[in-house]
Amino acid sequence: MKKILKWSLVILFVVLLIDLGIIGIKIFSHDYDVIPESYIGYVCFLMLAVCGILMLFSTRCPYCGKVQITKGKYCPYCGNEKNSGNSKVEK
């Protein structure tokens, strides 16, 4: 799961950079019709923010180190109880 998040972050970042580059080139050539590009940039930026927040808030198993989005009490990978090591899990 972490790999997917990481790769989507990288891809979104690259798309955002390319998009900003296109906007820059268009403005340099005095073509101010950059509304679709700015929408793409906006969406990419939002998705980047969401991915970043997901990465920050996903809990990591203290035993095997795998990241879980789910809020179960036990790690689905190694079966250990999660909240004995990581104090971030409540209830």
Ligand SMILES: [Zn+2]
């Ligand atoms: Zn685990």
